[in-house]
Amino acid sequence: MIESHLPATIALIFVLFSVLIPAFGIWRSELSQPLAVLGSGLAAAFSIIGFIQYLSDGALRYYFGGWEPPVGIEFVYDGLSGFFIMVINTVAFFVFIHSHHTAKQEFPGKEMPYYALGILMLLGFNGMVLTGDLFNLYVFLEIASLSGYALIAIGDRQAPYAAFRYLIIGTAGGTLYLLGVGYLYTVTGTLNIIDMSAMLPMLYESNAVFAALILMIVGIGVKAALFPMHGWLPDSYTYTSSSSAALIAPIGTKVAAYILFRIMLWLFGIELTDAMAPVTLFVGILAAIGILYGSVMAIAQNELKRMLAYSSVSQIGYIIMGLSLANPWGFAGALLHVLNHAVMKAALFMISGQLRLREGHSDISRFDDSYRKKYPWTMAAFTVAAISMIGLPPLAGFFSKWYLVLGTIDNSNWIFLAVILISSLLNAVYFFRILEKVYMMNPAKGQKSVSDGDRNEAPASMMIPTLILSGSLIVIGFANAVIVGILLGIAPF
Amino acid sequence: MKALKILILLFFAGIMIFAASDLPNRGDQENLMHAEESITGTVVKGTYFIQNAYRDARTPNMVTVVLGDYRSIDTFGEQVVIYTAGLITLLILRKGRRRMTP
């Protein structure tokens, strides 16, 4: 009989709530946000339970319709997918709590479709991570992408155009992925990842398999904003509303990275990936360029959200670089960075949302000393997240870099090592620039000086998630040995 | 910029030609996707569907059975995609209660 409904439950909770939110939202729009919070909270709880179950019993497989894998579609809750699911759902839970006020401010009267689409996007992400079938993955990819485009399109100024560009390039990427799946299916006759991974080694050096790998990497690389395909990201994250940015930025690219992990390390396996050409090295070089490019561009930005967007380009590079190292340390570092970056970016984008709520802008050049007095806690959270981004111990960001450094050394890849170090310095430049302004720069003349009485902190529903997320960076930093121990157990090496 | 775009186009064309040159002949009954048994000895989906669709669901149209039963979660996802598209038009085009502050 069925051991556990868990893998399906996590995804189906989102379906349930994506139906419930419009059902209630039609007559009570203000119910949407609590329902979304409830849904993502339940999913987060279930994914944590699932991970505990995974640790004791091993991978959970769920056969939809009762059809066993090569025939039917299965959901697999193994270590990798479990880890990603936990990260995604937990971060999303906090972001939904946080978005109450920004949603009211930025798109009043549209809460119902917004939250329904947020939940649908999470459904897509969860489905992508959990599914064990390549075509099913495409379907969920499209669910996630479509809702992602919409969430990006509600914003100020050029948001719809940014979303449209993302749609064109993202759909083209998805189509290329589908073509890759088509090649693989033509050659192997199956779509199940586990089934196919057993067959592929027998098809060593087939052009079609290699082309499928390239097409899939390119297609998913678009979603992951891997270096030459990152063009859509900065505009999208800049112009979209704060709540959407906080929802998409931490998890969107991570899920795409998950698919790259799944394809390159599980489906193809590292030998087959590198059989015809040094694909991993090539991907690693792209990631390295992306790291430097993102960091340099981030320095040049004057808008907090845009800076964070470029920093995302750079940070996703770390994850992909860890993948391309193809050794246990690099793997652990990359996955730890998935967790860290999700938490850090969520916190930072949430902070930018708080600033926009209270100040109406997030223009770095207008930051000054008064912010510290007006928003002491927000700025404290910002400081913690920023220092973690830079990678100073004992905060979480340091440790993922530490493992990545170990990974590069294991491969004797000195250039990547140098890239990691240089980009850390660049990170320091663009974050300390803000910290310096916030803590040191006296307000420009003509503005009334702010005293302690003018404290204007964001509402508790925004403050608490932000503080929890930035506080958890410290916890992750100290608990990373446990996490990495688990991650090393997941590694397929 | 234009040169770059041409390069991209050529790159994809090259990749696809490269792949297509090695794909099995179209319609070849020996194809793995049409075979009775895969190289690892597992069930081949297409063949299984042809042989068992009627037995399992009393439905002559195999596509319907695959769509509605064997791969029903796919179809569910598909329905959700369309549903998402509907909600998106609601979100983007429906007028909000108040105008957004610029």
Next chain:
Amino acid sequence: MKDPFQSPIVLLGARLLSPYIMVFGWYVIFHGHYSPGGGFQGGALLAASLLLIRVAGGSRLAELQIREFATTPLAVIGVAIYFATGLAAVAAGGYFLDYELLPIPGMEPAWLRYTGILIIEVGIGLAVMAILVMIYDNMVRGEDYG
């Protein structure tokens, strides 16, 4: 685009054609087991029959047919039918969407599967119809805030 083709002949043609397309749509949904067709195609045909009137007759006439605010609930109902079918199987102790365990008495498993497919096709048909109409309505009538 509110009243784009204000021509009596077009309107007449549309009004004549619309019911037949709708009937054909339902036929396609229910006959999907035997011939090409199914929920999506049927739903799209249903939507086409509704859109025909909307294109030809403008919004006032369309209001009589299916109201704009009714589309969202219909879409939700469509998804909910599919979802509930899956949950019913879970409630009976099986996997999600395992039609064999649907709680309909007196049917052998294969016929249960047959029925299950039929139910979800109806759900899909409803949802697709409602949503395509919804997309059209919002595109024609909706306004962006910018």
Next chain:
Amino acid sequence: MIFAVELVIWQLELVIYLFLALSAIVALEVRDLLVAVVMMTVFSFLMALLFIAMGAIDVGFTEAVIGAGVTGILFVVVVYQTSRKSKD
């Protein structure tokens, strides 16, 4: 329902392919967007025809109804809602 055996009729396919490519190019190159949209619908119908010629009756039917029908209507709506002229 018996369909013709030997479903791969390559002469027919070839002709449809050529028309497909033609209609696609016209749809992309013509300056009047309404014509482009109509060509797009033609493209979809040809595609549906090709699918049916290849024996994929379900896909062909779907493409005809959804791809050509519904998408065509929506395309027309978009062109009417926005502008009909294109610079390239």
Next chain:
Amino acid sequence: MNLEFVPLLAILVSLAAVLPIMLSDRKPNLREFWTILAALIKFGLVLTLLPGAIQGNSVELHLVDLAPGLPLALKADPLGVFFAVIASGLWIFTSFYSIGYVRGAGEHKQTRYFASFAVCLSATIGIAFSANLITFILFYEMLTVATYPLVIHNEKEEAINAGRKYLAFTLTAGLLLVSASALVYHYTGTLDFTPGGLFSGVEIPDTEMLIIFILFLAAVGVKAGIMPIHGWLPAAMAAPTPVSALLHAVAVVKSGVFAVLRVVGYVFGTDVMGSYGLNDILIVLAGATIILASLIAFNQDNLKRRLAYSTVGHLSYIVLGVALITPIGITGGIMHIAAHATMKITLFFCAGAIYVNLHRTEISQLDGIARVMPWTMGAFVIGSMGLAGIPPINGFFSKWNLALGALEGDMILPVIILVVSGLLNVGYLFPIIYRAYFKKGEGLEKYGEASPLMVVPIVITAALSILFGLFPNLFFNFYDLAVDISSSLFINQVP
């Protein structure tokens, strides 16, 4: 008594003091009470470790695994205790002095000042008690970040630029330290500080060894002020004087040389240093730094900058002592940590007192001030003599050991360097004394001695310099401790 948690408590005391300091923002007296209380408790805690350290025991505390196989661990070994005693002892004086200074100078944002100061001390003690490189990195970076608000304290353009320079140098250093540690971990599989080094039994090619060493050197050399990468130190003199006094004479830069000691003695090990010829690099760099820094110091008119370059030079004494890799040389180096700390803190205190009292920062303005500030200038004389290596002061003692160590290692060049630099020290410090005592000053009538809160610490640190010079084993058995430490580093060496 169970001493296991003492190192942890010693670190946490000042960290815990941050909160009350922040909360008593509006009540300066209460705020400074917390600072002094924390300083006293910390010193007391560190002292309880001293008896064990003198007997050569160390206290270990394993907290959590920071990474698999890499625990956050504290270890109060003799060297750590030695450094901790100096740092925490001098914090007490600095606290009193700070109170006088910030009030006298009317500094702004005093709460931030005291809070950052407490964090810095916490990090310094953490550096002293780190049991492995990863813990060390943690506190090293913490020190970097906590010092930053102090460097830019006055928030002028110059200070902010200095702060940026400081960050650029130290963050780069931190990254190099991380990569160097990662390399060490890659080759040895451990990062625990072990007397005699981690590399025993590991075959590493020459070039790799050299790369690791250079990475370490660049990493710890920044804080230790070794010459090509000392640039931040003079710039950081924009900070308030107590900061310069404690951090840029004791905590931060001494953390740097302490790190050199840790790296040479506990990571590479003396025999590896010798057999790969790595110490030669160190000797050359340190020697060059000593001479060059002294020469540059001549040209500085700003008192604090002159002292800063003097600091750069004296730090390299310690590095030189370590680089000699002879027991006596290392003893001399360790002793010079203590000696230089007391002497330089005295000099900086004096500079601060002069600034607060007379608002003068340039040496050319100091004519005749000895009449006005006799105690301060007296202490200044003592400090200067010590730096020049004139006998009764403790600076002589450590230099003597350094010279002996050089001779023990059959090296004559270091001895020459020591002699020359002693003369140079005289050359750049005594003109100040000459001006203060023998030139006639103007406009000094309305000034008197600085506030007792500042003068008393100055006098005490000056007195300590003399006392330790006369009796190296007074109070804390520093000399024995240093000898024990240096001999423990040679256990692996084949005689």
Next chain:
Amino acid sequence: MADFFMGHYAYWFTIILLCIGLYGILFKKNLIKKTIGLAILQISVVLFFVSVASKSGDVTVPVRDQANFPVEIAANYLNPLPHTLMLTAIVVGVATLGVAFTLLIAIYNRYNTLDEQELIEQFDD
């Protein structure tokens, strides 16, 4: 060679259509044209799947016809799986196009143009 050609010509044409679609996406400045390119790209992939589903010889469409074509011999029927997948893909494509249209209207409402060049000029102001 003739065998290779007969077996592969469908692929070449698919590639040509894919490239036309990509060309539309990459080179066309009008956003509606880009959308048309996208649609062509999607349908071409569908065509690829459908064409690989075919089998040579005596085959029929995947609707059971036990009298003439016993289902036990799988070679009698076209492979139904790619067809099913492509039903899904077509619907997904339509949903994508629907979203694209929505965005197009939103863009037009804000900027009154759909030409990329003119849009970018407006952003600069």
